Amino acid sequence: MENAGCTHAWRTLAEKPRTMLVNFTKMVIKLGKDDPRRIIHSFKFGLALVLISILQYFRPSFYAFGDNIMWAVLTVVLVLEFSVGATLGKGLNRVLATGSAGALAVALRKIASYSGDKGKVVLTSVSVFFVAGTVTFMRFSPRLKARYDYGLIIFILTFCLVSLSENSENDLLEIAQERLLTIIIGSCIAITVCICIFPVWIGQDLHNQIASNVVKLADFLEGFRDEYFNNLENTAEAENDKPFLHRYESILSSKTSEETMAVLARWEPCHGRFRFRHPWKQYLKIGNQIRLCAYKIKALSVFLLRSDTTPHEFRSRIEEPCTNIIVESGKALKESSVILKSMAKSPMPNPHVANAKNAAESLKSLLRTNPWEGADHLEIIPAATVASLLIDLIFCVEKICEAVDELANLANFVSSELLHRGTVQPISYNDGSVHVISVAE
Amino acid sequence: MENAGCTHAWRTLAEKPRTMLVNFTKMVIKLGKDDPRRIIHSFKFGLALVLISILQYFRPSFYAFGDNIMWAVLTVVLVLEFSVGATLGKGLNRVLATGSAGALAVALRKIASYSGDKGKVVLTSVSVFFVAGTVTFMRFSPRLKARYDYGLIIFILTFCLVSLSENSENDLLEIAQERLLTIIIGSCIAITVCICIFPVWIGQDLHNQIASNVVKLADFLEGFRDEYFNNLENTAEAENDKPFLHRYESILSSKTSEETMAVLARWEPCHGRFRFRHPWKQYLKIGNQIRLCAYKIKALSVFLLRSDTTPHEFRSRIEEPCTNIIVESGKALKESSVILKSMAKSPMPNPHVANAKNAAESLKSLLRTNPWEGADHLEIIPAATVASLLIDLIFCVEKICEAVDELANLANFVSSELLHRGTVQPISYNDGSVHVISVAE
Numbered sequence: 001m002e003n004a005g006c007t008h009a010w011r012t013l014a015e016k017p018r019t020m021l022v023n024f025t026k027m028v029i030k031l032g033k034d035d036p037r038r039i040i041h042s043f044k045f046g047l048a049l050v051l052i053s054i055l056q057y058f059r060p061s062f063y064a065f066g067d068n069i070m071w072a073v074l075t076v077v078l079v080l081e082f083s084v085g086a087t088l089g090k091g092l093n094r095v096l097a098t099g100s101a102g103a104l105a106v107a108l109r110k111i112a113s114y115s116g117d118k119g120k121v122v123l124t125s126v127s128v129f130f131v132a133g134t135v136t137f138m139r140f141s142p143r144l145k146a147r148y149d150y151g152l153i154i155f156i157l158t159f160c161l162v163s164l165s166e167n168s169e170n171d172l173l174e175i176a177q178e179r180l181l182t183i184i185i186g187s188c189i190a191i192t193v194c195i196c197i198f199p200v201w202i203g204q205d206l207h208n209q210i211a212s213n214v215v216k217l218a219d220f221l222e223g224f225r226d227e228y229f230n231n232l233e234n235t236a237e238a239e240n241d242k243p244f245l246h247r248y249e250s251i252l253s254s255k256t257s258e259e260t261m262a263v264l265a266r267w268e269p270c271h272g273r274f275r276f277r278h279p280w281k282q283y284l285k286i287g288n289q290i291r292l293c294a295y296k297i298k299a300l301s302v303f304l305l306r307s308d309t310t311p312h313e314f315r316s317r318i319e320e321p322c323t324n325i326i327v328e329s330g331k332a333l334k335e336s337s338v339i340l341k342s343m344a345k346s347p348m349p350n351p352h353v354a355n356a357k358n359a360a361e362s363l364k365s366l367l368r369t370n371p372w373e374g375a376d377h378l379e380i381i382p383a384a385t386v387a388s389l390l391i392d393l394i395f396c397v398e399k400i401c402e403a404v405d406e407l408a409n410l411a412n413f414v415s416s417e418l419l420h421r422g423t424v425q426p427i428s429y430n431d432g433s434v435h436v437i438s439v440a441e
Numbered sequence: 442m443e444n445a446g447c448t449h450a451w452r453t454l455a456e457k458p459r460t461m462l463v464n465f466t467k468m469v470i471k472l473g474k475d476d477p478r479r480i481i482h483s484f485k486f487g488l489a490l491v492l493i494s495i496l497q498y499f500r501p502s503f504y505a506f507g508d509n510i511m512w513a514v515l516t517v518v519l520v521l522e523f524s525v526g527a528t529l530g531k532g533l534n535r536v537l538a539t540g541s542a543g544a545l546a547v548a549l550r551k552i553a554s555y556s557g558d559k560g561k562v563v564l565t566s567v568s569v570f571f572v573a574g575t576v577t578f579m580r581f582s583p584r585l586k587a588r589y590d591y592g593l594i595i596f597i598l599t600f601c602l603v604s605l606s607e608n609s610e611n612d613l614l615e616i617a618q619e620r621l622l623t624i625i626i627g628s629c630i631a632i633t634v635c636i637c638i639f640p641v642w643i644g645q646d647l648h649n650q651i652a653s654n655v656v657k658l659a660d661f662l663e664g665f666r667d668e669y670f671n672n673l674e675n676t677a678e679a680e681n682d683k684p685f686l687h688r689y690e691s692i693l694s695s696k697t698s699e700e701t702m703a704v705l706a707r708w709e710p711c712h713g714r715f716r717f718r719h720p721w722k723q724y725l726k727i728g729n730q731i732r733l734c735a736y737k738i739k740a741l742s743v744f745l746l747r748s749d750t751t752p753h754e755f756r757s758r759i760e761e762p763c764t765n766i767i768v769e770s771g772k773a774l775k776e777s778s779v780i781l782k783s784m785a786k787s788p789m790p791n792p793h794v795a796n797a798k799n800a801a802e803s804l805k806s807l808l809r810t811n812p813w814e815g816a817d818h819l820e821i822i823p824a825a826t827v828a829s830l831l832i833d834l835i836f837c838v839e840k841i842c843e844a845v846d847e848l849a850n851l852a853n854f855v856s857s858e859l860l861h862r863g864t865v866q867p868i869s870y871n872d873g874s875v876h877v878i879s880v881a882e
Binding site for chain 1: 468469472476479480482483484486487488490491493494495497498510511514515518519562565566569570571573574575577578581582594597598601602604605606607693694696697698732733736737739740743805808809810811817818819822823825826828829830833
């Protein structure tokens with residue numbers, strides 16, 4: 001009996017690491033599947049470090065002397081990032097900050113050396129306190145923090161290291177030169193590995209993310225139309241199975257990541273169809289407009305779930321113009337996403353926005369005739385709210401399309417006739433005749 | 442003449458640095474005024490580095506030998522952060538990662554030393570490649586990244602430095618010991634300075650931010666009531682002068698910063714009225730509910746600006762129940778913020794939520810009677826939308842109050858009778874009688 005208990009205990013003990021291993025493997029597979037570039041980046045990281053060490057084996061004098069390889073390793077570990085923009089930014093920051101801080105510190109040491117032993121201690125302490133304090137304070141400035149945070153840290157670090165080093169002035173100059181060289185070698189290896197082996201361009205990522213966010217909005221609108229105007233009662237229960245109704249939610253909190261990406265993208269050289277001075281700031285403008293649209297969609301989505309919603313009969317009375325608004329807005333958004341994806345300017349202004357506006361006018365004139373004659377006022381207010389929010393949404397969609405067109409001009413997207421193989425007929429919904437769909441009660 | 446031009450050129454040349462200096466000074470003053478703790482932090486940073494250097498002057502043997510002071514400086518510069526949570530997290534990460542990576546690297550070197558010169562090179566390269574690649578991949582895991590990112594970088598760094606160092610094994614153990622000691626000294630100085638001199642507790646900041654965000658929502662609602670139901674036509678123009686209508690907008694993009702703060706707060710020890718295991722995750726829940734409410738408010742704010750808004754006469758017909766909803770929701774939110782600020786549990790459930798719900802019922806019965814008899818349907822739809830969004834808003838407010846109550850229970854806020862010096866009368870707006878305010882036309 002005791003033996004069996006013992007075996008059981010052993011089994012449980014053996015089980016725990018196994019489940020942990022299984023969970024770990026699952027996590028690894030998921031991380032790799034979500035973005036296979038992560039696996040490549042890990043390989044690149046290992047490779048860069050092996051390159052650093054190989055240089056040492058083949059030519060022992062390469063890193064000048066002793067532990068100088070340390071600075072190359074440190075540089076690669078801290079500089080090599082997932083994207084080219086981040087790596088270039090950090091590499092340049094590191095080299096410039098090391099150079100300028102080293103020069104300043106050596107100059108101050110030279111001055112301090114004329115003022116006796118005690119004076120030297122006091123001068124060094126005061127200069128370290130003053131420089132570290134000032135630069136730390138500068139790091140709080142949002143503008144400096146966004147682009148030069150890493151450089152400012154390295155500036156403090158190098159300044160303190162050189163100031164507090166115990167080597168004599170003459171040795172120091174030599175050491176400083178060699179270290180700067182080692183840091184430059186490290187930065188070059190990091191940047192080379194980052195750019196030459198499957199580079200990840202953060203600018204491209206930002207571009208793709210903005211384009212896919214526009215599509216997410218269009219997908220929600222399409223889904224909303226199907227859900228809101230169909231006659232099924234069980235929308236609330238089946239709602240979890242419809243991912244397109246939730247996909248847009250990632251947009252709501254995308255502001256910080258977009259801003260970071262735009263800052264990093266500015267470091268990247270010309271790549272693919274992106275110039276060095278690609279108008280990255282315009283992407284932030286588009287992103288803001290997309291978010292404003294997403295906030296409205298969030299307000300709209302409530303009406304898919306509410307229990308006190310308008311009966312289908314009354315909903316269907318405004319179905320036609322509402323559907324037209326949704327369809328045309330969705331088309332306008334998709335058109336904008338095509339402009340982004342193909343990086344080809346549309347030859348004419350987006351016709352779907354005008355169509356959506358016409359549909360809105362048509363909805364307004366329908367509403368003026370009171371389509372819900374005889375209904376309980378309380379029951380129709382949710383439907384009226386949906387109509388009102390949809391009309392409001394068109395302004396957002398228009399702003400997004402305008403921002404995308406502005407980007408196409410700023411970035412000189414090529415003009416393409418291919419985008420419009422079919423022509424879009426401008427539809428006038430506002431022809432006075434109001435189509436009320438009569439529903440058999 | 443030439444002389445005058447020359448003087449002018451000189452003046453312009455002298456002017457530019459002056460304007461730059463003036464702008465710089467303005468920026469510095471603004472940064473300091475926004476949060477005076479930034480100035481204190483800069484002093485602390487300088488002080489910690491001076492402490493490091495003074496230790497060396499007073500006992501030259503303190504950092505064991507030569508350039509070991511470098512590691513103490515490096516540790517202070519990289520570990521000392523604005524808040525206690527960030528500093529503690531980085532300090533612990535650094536010490537643990539350095540220790541474990543150093544031990545692993547030394548062990549691997551021992552094994553490699555048995556396999557001849559060529560075998561050693563191959564083994565070292567393979568282990569560096571494998572460890573660096575694996576740890577880099579682990580950094581992509583969001584859970585590990587949030588808490589241990591810095592530790593993982595330091596792990597790679599230390600492992601590579603020890604593996605690639607040219608010192609012999611015996612020297613290495615000694616060096617490693619001394620470096621670990623120096624790093625511990627650096628971490629201790631950084632943590633001591635951070636905690637002992639005007640500490641910035643990030644947990645307290647998160648707590649205050651959530652409380653002030655709740656107040657921002659309440660302020661908007663009050664402002665909305667005054668703006669929407671007053672009879673002035675020039676709301677759109679004067680709108681820029683009303684900061685309370687925009688203050689809530691910072692909430693919309695606060696998700697990332699709140700999450701970071703909650704992660705860092707978990708490192709902080711007991712301070713003020715916060716325990717070590719304070720339920721920081723609950724703050725994220727409250728924050729999410731606050732954001733959902735802010736999205737709705739964003740949708741509501743559109744109706745302050747729209748040109749095709751309902752005439753004041755029709756708006757005033759739903760003024761009373763709407764005002765009641767707004768006032769009671771605002772009071773409920775302020776009550777929650779008082780619970781947060783005073784950290785004192787309310788003895789009874791929030792009565793204002795119930796009052797707001799009663800007001801909503803009253804609004805619904807008013808709407809059922811069609812208060813806008815004879816009005817143009819298109820004109821009243823915006824007002825109906827406002828009514829509908831306000832009714833919807835109550836659910837959000839209730840969720841916020843519930844989440845705050847939950848926090849009060851989880852964190853064992855003291856029960857306070859002081860919170861309710863006056864008693865709140867539950868008001869039944871739903872008494873059947875509908876108050877229609879007749880407006881002189």
